[in-house]
Amino acid sequence: MGPIDDLPLPPHVTTEDVVFALRAITLHVPEPPDGARCRKDEAAHPCRLHRWGRRVLERRGLTAEQVQTLIAGGTVVLR
Structure with missing residues (x-):
């Protein structure tokens, strides 16, 4: 699936x-061993919620490195 079924982004991304x-x-991650399915909802990975999360963080201006820092529990x- 793709943009047609994507969840809408908030108009202003808040904390x-x-x-x-x-x-x-962090919940909608690829299921091992091949990563083709989402572990949480078994949809094709990346699923709608994973894509939405990435788009929200991109809109907020976070880099891939900053996202990884947050996932690891950093600030x-x-x-």
Whole structure:
């Protein structure tokens, strides 16, 4: 699936949206061994919620490195 079935982004990404987005991308991860399916909902990976989470974080201006830092439990200053 793709953009047609994607969840809408919030008009203004808040800190709360970032928290929800991080939860989405950490729960909706690829299922081993091949990663073709989402572990949480068994949809093709990346599933709708994983894509939504990544798009929210991109809209907030976070880099891939900052996202990885947050997933690992680190701190990132949000502007």
